[in-house]
Amino acid sequence: MTKLKIACVQMRSSRDMAENIETASRLIEQAAAEGATLISTPEMTTLLERSAKSLFEIATDFANDPSIPVFKALAKRLKVWLHIGSVPVLTDGGKCANRALFISPDGELLAHYDKIHMFDVELGGGEAYRESRSYKPGDRAVMVKTPFGGVGLSICYDLRFAHLYRTLAKAGADILMIPAAFTKVTGQAHWHVLLRARAIETGCFVVAAAQGGLHADGRETFGHSLIIAPWGEVLAEAEHAKPGIICAEIDLEEVARARGRVPALTHDREITLDVIDAL
Numbered sequence: 433m434t435k436l437k438i439a440c441v442q443m444r445s446s447r448d449m450a451e452n453i454e455t456a457s458r459l460i461e462q463a464a465a466e467g468a469t470l471i472s473t474p475e476m477t478t479l480l481e482r483s484a485k486s487l488f489e490i491a492t493d494f495a496n497d498p499s500i501p502v503f504k505a506l507a508k509r510l511k512v513w514l515h516i517g518s519v520p521v522l523t524d525g526g527k528c529a530n531r532a533l534f535i536s537p538d539g540e541l542l543a544h545y546d547k548i549h550m551f552d553v554e555l556g557g558g559e560a561y562r563e564s565r566s567y568k569p570g571d572r573a574v575m576v577k578t579p580f581g582g583v584g585l586s587i588c589y590d591l592r593f594a595h596l597y598r599t600l601a602k603a604g605a606d607i608l609m610i611p612a613a614f615t616k617v618t619g620q621a622h623w624h625v626l627l628r629a630r631a632i633e634t635g636c637f638v639v640a641a642a643q644g645g646l647h648a649d650g651r652e653t654f655g656h657s658l659i660i661a662p663w664g665e666v667l668a669e670a671e672h673a674k675p676g677i678i679c680a681e682i683d684l685e686e687v688a689r690a691r692g693r694v695p696a697l698t699h700d701r702e703i704t705l706d707v708i709d710a711l
């Protein structure tokens with residue numbers, strides 16, 4: 433099986449978890465109706481909430497998250513592979529994990545991944561984020577072997593850490609999932625180029641389901657969900673602020689074709705560094 437129809441669900445998630453679960457479910461159904469068999473949703477599909485206090489009030493622990501049974505049942509009913517870009521779940525340390533879910537067409541939760549890199553930045557103009565105040569970072573990369581190929585998991589700010597994707601590709605990933613809630617400011621400057629770079633340098637398909645638009649918690653996200661081929665071409669793209677779906681039919685053989693043309697992934701060398709002091 434080398435051909436596969438992939439869909440990204442783009443959302444503008446609110447502070448209302450029930451509403452977000454409903455919106456995601458509706459768009460996932462729509463993607464399945466268009467024939468997609470691998471469907472991905474954005475980072476923080478079920479809750480976009482900047483205030484740590486409200487987040488801790490709403491989030492539950494993993495076993496009690498209300499969205500997981502819904503998404504498992506949906507995957508089973510629609511017979512699709514379902515990647516939920518992330519949900520917040522309370523963990524032991526009193527903080528949440530920013531956790532992505534990978535569900536099989538049998539409705540089984542095959543894997544989860546906790547975002548490794550925390551978005552602690554000051555962008556200027558009063559826009560600052562301190563993700564580590566609410567979230568505890570994960571420390572394990574995750575690659576899922578499926579009948580159609582290897583799927584590497586990551587989330588949003590992870591996009592900036594190229595070695596993570598190299599590790600996933602070398603472990604057998606053919607498709608890199610990069611769900612996001614990118615800021616509008618950094619998205620305009622960096623989103624397309626970084627995503628295309630990850631596809632090109634790993635020879636993987638990149639599937640990036642995004643949050644887009646003005647959210648109830650006051651932040652504005654960039655949207656532009658993207659599906660990118662291993663050679664770097666954009667196969668499908670969403671608009672800035674419009675919830676909806678994008679689809680692309682992909683051929684997994686393109687992974688071998690791109691890597692055959694430029695086998696950079698097998699050409700890594702040990703580097704020794706000389707620092708020349710000319711002060």
Ligand SMILES: O=C(O)CNC(=O)[C@H](CS)NC(=O)CCC(=O)C(=O)O
Nearest residue numbers: 481551561563588589613614615618
């Ligand atoms: O806080 C939440 O509710 C969920 N987490 C996020 O939205 C995270 C941390 S604030 N956003 C990013 O990682 C954006 C990265 C980005 O925009 C970049 O790398 O430029």
